[in-house]
Amino acid sequence: DTMTEMTPVTDATAAATAPAKKAVPDAQTVTEVRHWTDRLFSFRCTRPASLRFRSGEFVMIGLMQTDPKSGKEKPLLRAYSIASPSWDEELEFYSIKVQDGPLTSRLQHIQPGDEIVLRPKPVGTLVHDALLPGKRIWFFATGTGFAPFASLLREPQTYEDYDEVIITHTCREAAELHYGAELIEGLKTDELLNEVIGEGFWKKIKYYPTTTREESPKMGRITDLMRSGEAFRDLGVDPINPDTDRAMICGNLAFNLELKAMLEEYGLEEGANSDPKQYVVEKAFLD
Numbered sequence: 001d002t003m004t005e006m007t008p009v010t011d012a013t014a015a016a017t018a019p020a021k022k023a024v025p026d027a028q029t030v031t032e033v034r035h036w037t038d039r040l041f042s043f044r045c046t047r048p049a050s051l052r053f054r055s056g057e058f059v060m061i062g063l064m065q066t067d068p069k070s071g072k073e074k075p076l077l078r079a080y081s082i083a084s085p086s087w088d089e090e091l092e093f094y095s096i097k098v099q100d101g102p103l104t105s106r107l108q109h110i111q112p113g114d115e116i117v118l119r120p121k122p123v124g125t126l127v128h129d130a131l132l133p134g135k136r137i138w139f140f141a142t143g144t145g146f147a148p149f150a151s152l153l154r155e156p157q158t159y160e161d162y163d164e165v166i167i168t169h170t171c172r173e174a175a176e177l178h179y180g181a182e183l184i185e186g187l188k189t190d191e192l193l194n195e196v197i198g199e200g201f202w203k204k205i206k207y208y209p210t211t212t213r214e215e216s217p218k219m220g221r222i223t224d225l226m227r228s229g230e231a232f233r234d235l236g237v238d239p240i241n242p243d244t245d246r247a248m249i250c251g252n253l254a255f256n257l258e259l260k261a262m263l264e265e266y267g268l269e270e271g272a273n274s275d276p277k278q279y280v281v282e283k284a285f286l287d
């Protein structure tokens, strides 16, 4: 019908008759992006109504990309720890930017309003369920391995289950500590935690940030600082004891392996969801 084709259409009719935009599967909308350094950023997005997770778990997230062979749009996904606690209405993620990384070279450019793909199937071992009861919990992180602890530090159960919470974060440069430092400072005024756990709950937290390649108040790898005893002296705590201490590790592979071996020397054993013990470990995401 040529008449219809020639009839000028209003924007509204054009929108109604345009072919439906190909829907992104499992799409969530970005609500906030913060860049911390030229290598690190964090972002928040909407949370699927059906998504239930335990603080410390990870999900697969990513972006759509065109498959070079078939020309079809497919999701490119990577495992990301959820940095927000289980009670939060949004989700938060903390990511590295790798300039030639397949995902993060693009993900670092997301803006509020953009869509990302998020598979709503949370999994992971850095959960309270994988540990036996204890008095003190250690969170050991390097780099973006801080992410699951950003979730667990905002989780009331962490303070219900333990008398003392020690978070160590080792990074190359001082600016790489900012995301974690700001988050920990923010706990003091966290309404939910102050209400549920009690005012001053944050005094249970001992924060031990260290850098290895740039001057900062405390320099060195956490592994070396523990071996020499310096970390325990600085923190004013007893060395790790399998009767009272529990630990979670999240960082680069070499760090995870070295610290795991150290914890085993202290007498801690690795736990799992199905077999809770004294410590758990997970690799931080790298594009």
Ligand code: A2P
Pocket: 142, 143, 170, 171, 172, 211, 212, 213, 221, 222, 223, 224, 251, 252, 254, 255, 256, 258
């Ligand atoms: P270093 O600068 O001495 O290598 P990356 O950015 O490479 O993932 O490293 C993050 C932090 O983890 C760096 O401060 C790095 O220190 C530290 N690190 C790397 N390997 C180990 C390890 N085996 N034990 C403790 N810390 C480590």
